[in-house]
Amino acid sequence: MQGIDLSRGFYADIVRPWLNEAAPGLRHSAALMGYGSELLGFDDETSRDHNWGPRVHIFVAPEVFAEHARRLVDDFSRVAPSNYLGEPIGWRSRPHPPANGPQSAGALGDGLEVHTIEALLEGHFAIGSTENLTPAQWLGFAEQKLLAFTSGAAFHDDDNRLGEVRARLGYFPDDVWFYKIACQWRRIAEEQAFVGRAGQVGDDLGSRVIAARLARDVMRMGFLLERRYAPYSKWLGSGFARLPIAQPLLPHLQQALLAGHWPERQDALAAAYLELARWQNAIGVAAFEPVLGPYHERPFTTINADDAVAAAHAAIEDVWIGQLPIIGALDQVSDLTPLLEDPRRSQSLMAAIT
Incomplete structure (x- = not known):
């Protein structure tokens, strides 16, 4: 089974029913995006040694995050099964541990994370919103990060807010x-x-x-x-x-x-x-x-x-x-992974050369 299908089932069979009881009527989006070979459909047996398994990202509004996110992560950790369809749901040697920050929450024991879309955009692209993006910002986005953000799959999307954000980043102007x-x-x-x-x-x-x-x-x-x-x-x-x-x-x-x-x-x-x-x-x-x-x-x-x-x-x-001089956008002037994966450095570099 491909990782996307595994995670889609994990949300539908485990996370969504639990969420309906733990937070009835909670408006949210659910997706798998951001990193992992399964986002592109390239995962295989080798991929399963790290960064692979049943996992899902839940997105809620900032005020909802402040009220519910930490409780939900703790509650799910207590009731989550140890595996899903024979695959362990805990982090297995993943270089990308569960996110934890002002508007991100996750636990090592399972594949559930809760975020705000704003926090995801800030961490992924160093932007607070996808509205009114400038050409300079676009030139500082690494294609591999844009691909990781717009690939994967959305499993649920109340209000289509996540869909709209991903659509705005669908391709360059x-x-x-x-x-x-x-x-x-x-x-x-x-x-x-x-x-x-x-x-x-x-x-x-x-x-x-x-x-x-x-x-x-x-x-x-x-x-x-x-x-x-x-x-x-x-x-x-x-x-x-x-x-x-x-x-x-x-x-x-x-x-x-x-x-x-x-x-x-x-x-x-x-x-x-x-x-x-x-x-x-x-x-x-x-x-x-x-x-x-x-x-x-x-x-x-x-x-x-x-x-x-x-x-x-x-x-x-x-x-x-x-x-602009005919020099290039970010990934045309460098293929250095630490630069391409760090959005603030990416934006700073392009600001310096444009």
Whole structure:
């Protein structure tokens, strides 16, 4: 059984009936979100050694939390079964222990947590609300955290408040999206000729490393063009394989990574860039005429990525975003996990470079 299904049943069979008796009429939302491979449907037997099992997050209004949350957590700990469908409900070596804070409460002995939505947003994104988010804030959100927040499942949602919050974070506003597309093409533009240049001087390892970096850039561009948040590195390939755009790209990327000689490697990557451009034109976003050819007078196959950058940048209407240097959003300038997972550091970094 997948973790999402296990937790959905845990809420329906155990938590909800108990909640109806412990706090009759309590208006709440219930979901599983925030962390865990099961949120993306990638959990398997290996996933069960930590951060896996029957668990549910209950969301209530701040005034309700103040009145009921601690009592509910204590009461559930006394009556909760030791397991559900053969799986223990306690924390098993989880690096994410149950939340406890001014508006978050949980216990080690079971998988129930009580939160306010406001506390979840503050801890996950360093924001108090999803209303009127600024472009600067959007640029400081890590895609892997946006994905974790908007994936998973809601099991119950009185007033649809949780649903509205998740919908507002469903994807980047258009101008932020155009900016990220421009910056992703810029990343490709910066290194695409180096696969050949490193290979030309006999540095085959260096050529392969650069090719792998560019393959990753192609994959992340695929997520952008599909308007999907990219997961962190462990599940990047698995998530990419699910995208429609992956089908024409995968043969080229595999060839690039397996090629024994740099000319074959660079040509396979160039074919992948061309597929990206065709896809971008087909969806009617920042269209440009793609051209493959030598890098100036050097014999390295490249695409006219500068034209792609210019086309995406020209689509931006927001004045503030339009004047930004073509550097990138948070996860385009760093893939350092402690930075991407710390929302305050994330926002501070982007404030410093924009």
